[in-house]
Amino acid sequence: MQRDAEATRQRLIEAGRAEFAAHGLAGARVDRIAEAARSNKAQIYHYFKSKAGLFEAVWNSAVGEIIGGLPFDVEDLPGVAARLSDIYAEHPDLPRLITWQNLERAGQPLSGLGVEEVRRRSAALADAQARGVVSDRFDPRVLFAVIVHTAMLWPATAPELLAVVDLDDPGKRREIVRQVVTALID
Amino acid sequence: MQRDAEATRQRLIEAGRAEFAAHGLAGARVDRIAEAARSNKAQIYHYFKSKAGLFEAVWNSAVGEIIGGLPFDVEDLPGVAARLSDIYAEHPDLPRLITWQNLERAGQPLSGLGVEEVRRRSAALADAQARGVVSDRFDPRVLFAVIVHTAMLWPATAPELLAVVDLDDPGKRREIVRQVVTALID
Secondary structure, three states: OHHHHHHHHHHHHHHHHHHHHHHHHHHOOHHHHHHHOOOOHHHHHHHHOOHHHHHHHHHHHHHHHHHHOOOOOHHHHHHHHHHHHHHHHHOOHHHHHHHHHHHHHOOOOOOHHHHHHHHHHHHHHHHHHHOOOOOOOOOHHHHHHHHHHHHOOOOOOOHHHHHHHOOOOHHHHHHHHHHHHHHHHO | OHHHHHHHHHHHHHHHHHHHHHHHHHHOOHHHHHHHOOOOHHHHHHHHOOHHHHHHHHHHHHHHHHHHOOOOOHHHHHHHHHHHHHHHHHOOHHHHHHHHHHHHHOOOOOOHHHHHHHHHHHHHHHHHHHOOOOOOOOOHHHHHHHHHHHHOOOOOOOHHHHHHHOOOOHHHHHHHHHHHHHHHHO
16 A cells, blocks of 8 residues: 555656646646546645645655766766756756746745755865865855856757757767866866 | 837737746736736737737847847957846846746747847857957857856756855846856956
8 A cells, every 4th residue: 555655656746747847837737647647636635735745746856866866076077067968958857847946936945955965065066175176266156056057058048049059969068068167167 | 090009019018028927928818918008908919919929029029128238249258248147137037038938939939130149149259269359169159158048047046056055146146157257268
């Protein structure tokens, strides 16, 4: 029983992720999510209380997936940004979820895990700066934010730019992201 | 009569801009736009054919406003990015519109003016690189995209980052954007 419950919960999170990535929180339809998860609306309210509660579960799970897939090596910050660029290219629903979260929820409630990791990684950057491994021209928290933002270069870019820049190949995008971060820490 | 028509059209574009910035294209309500513009739904369909047609008019107008407010001085690219950061801070509806356009429309149809300006400004960058005014470590179109993306650092940043970085002051944000672009063209 316990295992069935967990399996249902997981299917709802997966279906919710696809629906929210496509339509955002306001545009998502609970009945479509229930159908895609071979479940029903009552189960969604049972497990997550509300549509927003399911979004929060999806968000926490997505943040966990990004953090888990992105080891943080302060000796290779260009590589970290390049890897994040690849994660976004491989899972285009992730940058979309990030963008919806930013647009529709102004980040409330935040992912506790996300905030904690930003703190931990900024502290690791501060330490690397103190050891002289990374240039200290930026505040470490700012540098962390810039690295993460740089990896969003393509998914967040206005389409008029993409029409001119014409970089469909994720490999080329990754190398540009790597080059930008290299310039920042020189 | 001609002048009244133009005034109505302008009021609808302004009301549409507020509504689309808040709710996006799918979430926007045509009746709310009509009411805010002291007009009616029939007028919206008369002037813009559809809700999407009004979004397109809003988008073209917003792109024109950004371009008009952002002289492009290749000798001061950090200043260009800083000015764009200020524009976004002063008009938070602009980065929101850009983000909705990106999320909901995958950029179709594009702003012709926007594409043309990206081409013109990239060509000016290529020329500055040829003259040795700007480092040629980046393709000029890529450099232009990176400058524009850098100015979106704060409005596009995941809230977990903002919670840690804590930079509410647009003046401080502007200086960071300036510093990032300075590092890129060194």
